[in-house]
Amino acid sequence: MRNFFRSLLAKYMLLIVIAISLVQIASITIGLFVYGFAENVENRYLKEGIDTETIEERWHEDASHLEQISEEVIQQHFAKWKEDFPEATMFWVDGSGILREKIGSNHDIPTEWSARETASFIKSRYDGDPFTVIALMEESDGFIVFEIPREALQLPMQSVYDHYGDILIIGLLSIVLLFIIVSFLFFHRIRKRLLHLQEAMEIRDVDGLPLAIPVKKKDEIGQLEQTFNQMVDELRKSKQREQEEERLRKELIANLSHDLRTPLTKLRAQSYSISKMDQGAEWNKAIQQLEVSIKDMDRLIENLMSYTLLTASKYQIKRKEIDIVRYVREHLATWYPVFEKEGFEINIDLQPLDSSYWEVDPVWISRIIDNVLQNILRHTKEGKYVEVKTKTTETYDALLFNDKGDGIDKGSDYSGAGIGLSIIDMMVQGLNLDWEIHSSNNGTTVKIIKYHKK
């Protein structure tokens, strides 16, 4: 229940209830006001049951009772009526059209009455304001007129409307306007908070995760924020777990590789010691075989480790823009003596590429080149030829590695090449490059390709 009162729904319902109450209160206030007005502005004519009809009737009746018309009689008659109707104006026009007597506040009455003036007076007063009654007397006596502002005979409500109508309409409009403004502000605030929330949700921490949002209110939006924070928290924990797992995995692989290499080093130490005891050609050949196996083993462990990390996408990658031709040339400088020692014919021809700057991780590039060259070194003892070239075409730049071995599919001599090639494949893809390998009886070509940006 407490939560309900904190909710936006409750707030809006409160708003509506207040608005409806306000209208009701306004109506009641107007009612009371009118009632009070009626009390104050007592309309005694209506109270006494006097309306236009009774006035008309009585005026005619009184006029017919008047005898021996003289100014005095008329004055008495007017005075009597004036007592009853203080707001009224009365006047007498005699048979010859002269204004003989007048009582009341209306001064706008002609002193001489022609037929035309009389007709226009009647016409203007018919159903008009003030309410006018004309009573004809004997021909020579003319007529007497009674007029009273209609206002004096009106209902109080009408008077209220006449007096305060504008204020009432403005008041009602203000209430409606107030309701609209308050509603607008209410929704505007909700909208603002939602937009704020959206913005806050889009902010990312240095680790790429969203940040927690400060929860200020406990309404629906507040609950949403809370849930979002919960999610962020879970996400962060999950990321931490993932990083921890990643770390453990890397550590495990690194340790495993270390633990495998240590006995291998001892093996190398023993074989080296034995190799120094020169015991003839057979002996030396066996030692050489042992050496080769140790090297192979070392390479396999290295590849296995890289492969495991690469397949789990855990191999560290740090891209930067490098001059690839220069980088490859410097890297080949370290390989040159190795091929030289094995008696290879070496042909290096690196020309500037269409775009020599590649956005790659140099460690990865070295690793790719190492794997390609290791394969050539190990598997093409027959051809003893290695060639590294650059090639630029309309669609791509490429590095070419050629050998004159008897092809990659031939013989078991290529055992262990598979994982090396898989590593090349994964790394090339990881660097957004492409590669091709063509192998025949006459040799193998490995092409590392970078397509031009379209």
Next chain:
Amino acid sequence: MVHILYIEDDKEIGHWVSTDLTERGYKITWLQSGENMESYLTSIDLAILDVMLPGLDGFSLGKRLKKSAPDIPIIMLSARTAVEDRLEGLRFADDYVTKPFHPDELAARIEVLLRRFQRHDEVLEIKHLQIYPKDMRIINKNNEEEILLTGKQYHLFQYFIRHLNQILTKEQLYEGIWGESYIEGDKTLMVHIRYLREKIEENPSVPTVIETIRGIGYRVKQ
């Protein structure tokens, strides 16, 4: 005699490496942990450190060593081959050799570093030349006369001697000597190499001291 400090906890490997390096004419001090490392700092010319050690690991030892004696070259010798480990090691160490290694390879790397840090008082014999690297004196053995090099030729030859047996690209040479980045097609370096060859080669048109490695660069090999 070159004095090498070697820290390795594995007895078998430690014994093998110490024996081999002693046979190669170095004085070896082999420790099984880094505990007493500091007391040797003044007397050693080079340090070889394993990474996985009891107590402080090789990385921590190496960093300390480099801080207190920046002129002693360090070789990390480890069975940890991950890229991260190599990078971590090479932040302070001068070389990173992975196990299993061939003793010839280790010896070669030691020589490179000793030369680079000028901790050798050896006399180099390259073809018909006799070179005293410390004061860069070059004697032509054919006539026992000293060859005098000037300015850039001197720097160029010194650079080659410091990077003996390494192939250097045009970019590396130019940037190493002129201290500016190399612009493709610049002939300055070629001109200076020609002058240098005219002074030191027996037959400058068939150079033997400064080899041209086609497609890569140049090399002075012992």
